[in-house]
Structure formats: C-alpha cells, structure tokens
Amino acid sequence: MDRVFAAGGAVGRLMASMDWSATALGPVRDWCPTLRTAVSICLESRFALEVLWGRDFLQVYNDALVTHIGRKHPCLGVPFRETFPELEDDYIPMLNQVLAGRGATWSKDWLLLLDRHGFLEESYFTFSFGPIRRHPGAEVVGVLTATQETTRQVLGTRRLSCLRDLASATVGSRTPGETFTRAVEVLGRYAADIPYCLIAVAAPETPRRLVPVASSGLAVAPSAADHPGGLDPAAAVPELVDALVTDRTRTVGQILERLSLHRTAGTPPSGSAIVIPLSEGGDAPPLGLLLAGISDRLPMDDDYRTFLALAATQITAVTTAARAAEAERAMAADARRRALCDPLTGLPNRVALFERLDQMITDSQCDQQGVAFLFIDLDGFKRVNDTFGHQTGDDLLREVARLLRRVVRPDDTVARLAGDEFAVLCQNLTSSAAVEAVADRIISRVAALRINGDEGAAVTASIGIALTGPMISNADELVCAADTAMYSAKRGGRGRWRHFDRSMPIRLARPRL
Known part of the structure; x- marks a missing residue:
C-alpha cells in the first residue's frame, strides 16, 4: 500500500486498490508532493475533509466525509461537477474564488438533499474552503474543504421556533375552536417538518366518528359542513379510532388517500402521518386527535417524534385552559342572565330594566328622540290569587308576559317589576300617539283574558305613561312619574291609561333594587 494511503482507513484502502491511471489525477507515482501532502492530511484527519484538485476539482476525501455524501460514494478522482451537478451553480463560484487566489471562503447551514438512507434527506452543512498552494506564496492548485454537518442544530432551532410561535399564537385563545385554528395556522408555516396537519374531535353523538375542526396543507380543507356526521375512519383508517380509544400515538401510512384528502401543491412529500x-x-378521554404529516425528507427519529409530541402537548394545554375559561364565562353569563331575569315570566327584571332605561335615556339625549315608560298594574290580581290560588295567579302572570311581548313594538322592552307590576320601555319616539296605541292594545288584550274558562274572573290593566322631556331627564324621575300616573288611572276607574302631568300628586320614588 502506498504510504499516502496507509493511515486512510476504509477510504485509504479503497484508494490503494484503485487504478489511478484511469482518472485525471494519473498514477500515484506521478503525483506532485503538494497533492501527496494534501491527500495525506485529508485521509489522516478525523474531521470531514475533501481535496478538490485542479480546475476540474477532482475529488479525494476521507472516511468522515462518506456519511455526508451518502450514495454518491465512491466518487474518488471524479470531477466535482459530475458528482454534484445540482450544486454547481452555488458551489463552483466559491471554489473558483479560492482557486483564483482571492482567499478562503465559507458557507453556513447549506441545505443539501442527500440520499444517505434510501431517500432524499433534508441535510444541512457548514463548509469551509481554503487554498492548497504548491508552496507558501505560490499559485493555488486546489481547494481543501472542511465540512461540518449542522442538520440536527438547524432542525432543532427550527422546531424550537415552531413551538415558540405555537405558544405565542395560541395563548389567550378564548375557545377550543380558536385554539385549534391558531395552532394549525402556525404549523402550516413549518411545512418542512409538518407538510400538512388536521385536528379532529370526537362527534358528540357518535364518539367513534371524528369531526374535522381545523387543518393546514390540504387542498380542500375538510370541515364539519363537508362531513356533517363527521369522518368515519372505522373502516378506512381504524388506527384513528384505536388512537382515540386507547389514547396512544400511532403512525399511519397513506392516511390522506384512505380518507380521500389531498395535500396542497408544493408541500414536501409525505407518505405517512x-x-x-x-x-x-x-x-379523561382525549380532546381529539392531531394528524401530522411526516416529511419524506426527514428521518423519523427521536428528535422528530419529541417535537411532534411537544406540539400536541402545547395544543392540549391551551385547549384545556380555553375550555375551562369558556365554561367559566358561560357560568358567569348564566349567573348574570339569572340575576337580570325574572324567574317566573322570563322577562327582564327590575335591575335589568333600569340598566336598559339608563342607556336608552343617554342614547335619546344624543339622538334627540323621546323615551316613554309605561307602568302597568293588574287590577283584580289579588282576587285571583285569593280565589283560585297562587298557581293560577302565576299562570296569569306568565300569560300577561306573553301578551305584552306580542302587542308592543319590535324595539320596545317589556319587564316585570314586582308582583303584578310590569313595565314597557319605548324609544325613538316622535309623538305620544305611538305610546298611546301600545297602551290601548295592552288594555284591550288584558281585559279579554279569562281565568277558569270563559265565565271565569277577569282582570284589567291600569297604565301610567311618562315621557322624557324638559322636566323629566333621568330614569328615577321617569319611573316615579309613570308610577304616579298609573295610580291616577286606578283612581279614575281602572282599566285605562293616564299621562303624567304636574297636577298629579307625586309619589315617592321606589328603590331600584
């Protein structure tokens, strides 16, 4: 074995067995001292080194570089352009710079697609290109290339960025649906790692059916509208049901084809998910499933699996928080609704009435429109309670509530104040005629009600009407005036309405609560 190749490991032994006269480098005995020295340094190094000799950049490399070039090996003595034609446009200009004596150069995290494990793999390298001279200060006759693979660092940084963006985008989501939508938007920006993704939840009525709620990277995004009953994977992709039932991660081949889904054009190839x-x-059963496409250009190693698991964990954590917050808001809204709602009739209660009235008066002052308050009291209600019982009285109050909703205008507000007292708020008034028409309808409809059949007892309604104006400018004054007018109507014979005027003896204002 030639001493040049003696310490060269597997590549050195291969080089010793080659017929170099069949290459452009020629027989080893004719190699100049500079080439012999460069090759010896290259072979004896434990770093990935390559000698690119002459203007054709003939290749000689060591064992450490073999794992970098994958199935391109062996390419000893072959011009660089023939081995890596796909890199010529980017690589050759840098090599020519060095060969022309314009100094060393380097390139960081260069993407290469290499066939090292039976598929084109996304790989990243940092290259350093230095001159090989015949002797110090003489012409440059070759390039010494040092290569460091940075694939794991680049992918790790990219995936960390994805997880950071995922956390930033989803935190504060108000609902699970918002979380899912934001999550797939982020994952869609990292298609190199996740060519497509789909989040599906169990159908409420049929847990073994899946309802798609958000997706990215799919040509026609599935939705609940497209699949009103949900996706039914039981026959086509039973692995999905198994993952949902057993709460275990599964790798599934040809999932899109089996679900009749398609990736968008231009996304990295993906044969499995x-x-x-x-x-x-x-x-607790899973909230749903994350279906993440696996890039065919990346090995499915522990780093890849951990990244996808962390993404799913982040989505789950934010979804859980959003669901809890949503439940709290629903409870708070229900509590407020109950606090503002009369439990017997379902109408707004006194508190809700005053809230609405304050806002209406404020709006009317801006719009220069009037607000009217109709204070309604049922005449004869106590007699109904005493004669027929409280259940009949409650039924009557509910019927009056339904009647009031039907006879008022669409934008009017009906409320129950207390006992047998109701109120109607009318806004956007230009005259009192519209309010009087509402009062007439209420009086006639209430008078037509019968308790215990056609021959049963009847009730009537006395109504006091007050309108905002120069003398009445706030809610308390308006309600007090309507209350005063209502008692005037009762004294006048009941079953009628009266407008408030200043001649009436003012009743003391009732407390709001």
Missing part, C-alpha cells in the same frame, strides 16, 4: 391524541391525562 403520525396520529397523536390530544390527551389531558388521567381518565
């Missing part, structure tokens, strides 16, 4: 349950832990 990982299905990860969005699991809260414990005995």
Whole structure:
C-alpha cells in the first residue's frame, strides 16, 4: 500500500486498490508532493475533509466525509461537477474564488438533499474552503474543504421556533375552536417538518366518528359542513379510532388517500402521518386527535417524534385552559342572565330594566328622540290569587308576559317589576300617539283574558305613561312619574291609561333594587 494511503482507513484502502491511471489525477507515482501532502492530511484527519484538485476539482476525501455524501460514494478522482451537478451553480463560484487566489471562503447551514438512507434527506452543512498552494506564496492548485454537518442544530432551532410561535399564537385563545385554528395556522408555516396537519374531535353523538375542526396543507380543507356526521375512519383508517380509544400515538401510512384528502401543491412529500391524541391525562378521554404529516425528507427519529409530541402537548394545554375559561364565562353569563331575569315570566327584571332605561335615556339625549315608560298594574290580581290560588295567579302572570311581548313594538322592552307590576320601555319616539296605541292594545288584550274558562274572573290593566322631556331627564324621575300616573288611572276607574302631568300628586320614588 502506498504510504499516502496507509493511515486512510476504509477510504485509504479503497484508494490503494484503485487504478489511478484511469482518472485525471494519473498514477500515484506521478503525483506532485503538494497533492501527496494534501491527500495525506485529508485521509489522516478525523474531521470531514475533501481535496478538490485542479480546475476540474477532482475529488479525494476521507472516511468522515462518506456519511455526508451518502450514495454518491465512491466518487474518488471524479470531477466535482459530475458528482454534484445540482450544486454547481452555488458551489463552483466559491471554489473558483479560492482557486483564483482571492482567499478562503465559507458557507453556513447549506441545505443539501442527500440520499444517505434510501431517500432524499433534508441535510444541512457548514463548509469551509481554503487554498492548497504548491508552496507558501505560490499559485493555488486546489481547494481543501472542511465540512461540518449542522442538520440536527438547524432542525432543532427550527422546531424550537415552531413551538415558540405555537405558544405565542395560541395563548389567550378564548375557545377550543380558536385554539385549534391558531395552532394549525402556525404549523402550516413549518411545512418542512409538518407538510400538512388536521385536528379532529370526537362527534358528540357518535364518539367513534371524528369531526374535522381545523387543518393546514390540504387542498380542500375538510370541515364539519363537508362531513356533517363527521369522518368515519372505522373502516378506512381504524388506527384513528384505536388512537382515540386507547389514547396512544400511532403512525399511519397513506392516511390522506384512505380518507380521500389531498395535500396542497408544493408541500414536501409525505407518505405517512403520525396520529397523536390530544390527551389531558388521567381518565379523561382525549380532546381529539392531531394528524401530522411526516416529511419524506426527514428521518423519523427521536428528535422528530419529541417535537411532534411537544406540539400536541402545547395544543392540549391551551385547549384545556380555553375550555375551562369558556365554561367559566358561560357560568358567569348564566349567573348574570339569572340575576337580570325574572324567574317566573322570563322577562327582564327590575335591575335589568333600569340598566336598559339608563342607556336608552343617554342614547335619546344624543339622538334627540323621546323615551316613554309605561307602568302597568293588574287590577283584580289579588282576587285571583285569593280565589283560585297562587298557581293560577302565576299562570296569569306568565300569560300577561306573553301578551305584552306580542302587542308592543319590535324595539320596545317589556319587564316585570314586582308582583303584578310590569313595565314597557319605548324609544325613538316622535309623538305620544305611538305610546298611546301600545297602551290601548295592552288594555284591550288584558281585559279579554279569562281565568277558569270563559265565565271565569277577569282582570284589567291600569297604565301610567311618562315621557322624557324638559322636566323629566333621568330614569328615577321617569319611573316615579309613570308610577304616579298609573295610580291616577286606578283612581279614575281602572282599566285605562293616564299621562303624567304636574297636577298629579307625586309619589315617592321606589328603590331600584
């Protein structure tokens, strides 16, 4: 074995067995001292080094570089352009710069697609290109290339950025649906790692059916509208049901074809997907499933699996928080609704009435429109209660509430104040005639009500009407005036309405609560 190749490991032994006279480098005995020295340094190094000799950049490299070039090996003594034609446009100008004596150069995190494990793999390298001279200060006769693979660092940084963006985009989501939508938008920006993704939840009525709620990277995004009953994977993709039921991650081949879905054009190829349950832990069933396409250009190693699992964990955590917040808001809204609602009739209560009245008066002052308050009291209601019982009285109050809703104008507000007292708020008034028409309808309809059949007892309604104006400018004054007018109507014979005027003896204002 030639001493040049003696310490060269597997590549050195291969080089020793080659017929170099069949290459452009010629027989080893004719190699100049500079080439012999460069090759010896290259072969004896434990770093990935390559000698690119002459204007054709003939290749000689060591064992450490073999794992970098994958199935391009062996390409010893072959011009660089023939081995890597896909890199010529980017690579050759830098090599020519060095060969022309314009100094060393380098390139960081260069993307290469290499066939090292039976598929074109997304790989990243940092290259350093330095001159090889015949002797110090003489002409440059070759380029010494040092290569460091940075694939794991680049992918790790990219995936960390994805997880950071995912956390930033989803935090504060108000609902699970908002979380899912924001999550797939972020994952869609990292198609190199996740060519497509789909989040599906179990159908409420049929847990073994899946309802798609958000997706990215799919040509026609599936939706609940497209699949009103949900996706039914039981026959086509039973692995999905298994993942949902067993709460275990599954890798599934040809999932899109089996679900009749398609990727968007231009996304990295993906022949399989990982299905990860969005699991809260414990005995609770998963919130749904994350279907993440696996790039065919990346090895499915532990780093890849960990990244996808962390993405699913983040989505689950934010979804759980959003669901809890949504439940709290629903409880708070229900509590407020109950606090502002009369439980017997379903009408707004006194508190809700005054809230609405304050706002209406404020709006009317801006619009220069009037607000009217109709204070309604049922005449004879006590007699109904005493004669027929409180259940009949309650039924009567509910019927009056339904009647009032039907006879008022669409924008008017009906409320129950207390006992047998009701109120109607009318806004956007230009005259009192519209309010009087409402009062007439109420009086006639209430008078037509019968308790215990056609021959039963009847009730009537006395109504006091007050309108905002120069002398009445706030809610308390308006209600007090309407209350005063209502008692004037009762004294005048009941079953009628009266407008408030200053001649009436003012009743003391009732408390709001």
